Structure formats: structure tokens, C-alpha cells
Amino acid sequence: MQTIKSHQDFERVFTQGKRLNHPLIRMVICDCVSEGDPARVAFAAAKRLGNAVVRNRSKRVLREAARACCLPVEGREIILFATPRTRTASPGDMQAALQSLLRRAHVSTSGLKDGCEGRV
Numbered sequence: 015m016q017t018i019k020s021h022q023d024f025e026r027v028f029t030q031g032k033r034l035n036h037p038l039i040r041m042v043i044c045d046c047v048s049e050g051d052p053a054r055v056a057f058a059a060a061k062r063l064g065n066a067v068v069r070n071r072s073k074r075v076l077r078e079a080a081r082a083c084c085l086p087v088e089g090r091e092i093i094l095f096a097t098p099r100t101r102t103a104s105p106g107d108m109q110a111a112l113q114s115l116l117r118r119a120h121v122s123t124s125g126l127k128d129g130c131e132g133r134v
Contacts, residue, residue, distance in 0.1 A: 015080065018056035018091060027056070027091045034118050038103050038111040039076065040095035043119045053086035059096040072096035079108035087121050 018024050031044035046053065057076045059069035076094045082105070085092060100108070 015077075015086060016052050016054045018054045018093065023054075023091070024056055024093065027093055031091075031093070032119065034115045036111045036115055038097060038099050038108055039079070039115060040097060041112075041115045041119070042093040042095075043121075044091050046089050046091055049089075053088050054091050055080055055086045056091075056093040057096075058093060059100075063096060063098060063101070068101055069096070072100045075100055075103065075105070075108055078105060079112045082109045083112045083116065085112075087116075090121065 018027065026047075027044040028042055031042035034041045034043070057073045057080075059072045059076075061069070063069055063072060073096060076096055080086075080094065094112075103111075
């Protein structure tokens with residue numbers, strides 16, 4: 015899974031992307047800059063959620079949900095933000111929440127990696 019690492023790319027997705035909210039996850043999704051760019055994902059947890067242990071746990075839960083939903087999606091860059099309820103959510107709930115957000119973002123199953131068809 016390729017991740018968004020540079021501050022510049024993170025800011026571009028954050029400012030130009032479409033925002034979608036769920037009680038368990040917040041998502042910003044944006045098209046890649048050019049056709050050849052790899053699809054990437056970023057995971058974020060604000061300091062207001064708690065100490066480093068809490069934030070890292072929240073990001074681990076987000077990463078697991080992203081793997082289960084076969085992210086990243088080709089042609090898209092996605093930022094997933096943890097909410098206060100992310101840390102205590104079950105893996106099934108997180109996966110369902112992320113799938114719901116992807117459906118609302120009109121992400122088609124044709125953009126998913128091999129072996130992940132029909133999950134969204």
C-alpha cells in the first residue's frame with residue numbers, strides 16, 4: 015500500500031478533495047494529478063484524540079480497514095482521519111463505515127485491485 019508522505023501532496027488532497035464524514039471515519043478523496051501517478055492513501059489522527067498510544071492505535075485500526083477494503087483505489091488519493099470513536103470500533107464496523115464512504119464517493123469496483131471485486 016503506497017502512502018502519501020510529502021506535506022505538499024497531503025495539502026493538495028486536503029484542499030482539492032471531496033470530504034465525506036461518518037461517525038467512525040472522516041475521508042478526503044481526490045483524483046490523482048496525472049494518469050500515471052500511483053494511487054495512495056494517508057492516515058491521520060489529530061492530537062486532540064489523545065496521547066501517542068491512542069493516536070497510533072487509531073491509525074492501526076484505519077490501516078486494517080483500508081486493507082480490508084482493498085485501498086488504495088486506482089486514480090484516487092485518499093486521506094483517512096480518525097475520530098474519537100475510531101479507536102474503540104470493531105474491525106467489522108470500521109470496514110462497513112469505510113465501504114459506506116467509498117460508495118458515497120462513487121468509487122466503482124472496477125478501480126479496485128485484483129482479488130477485491132465485489133467488496134465495495
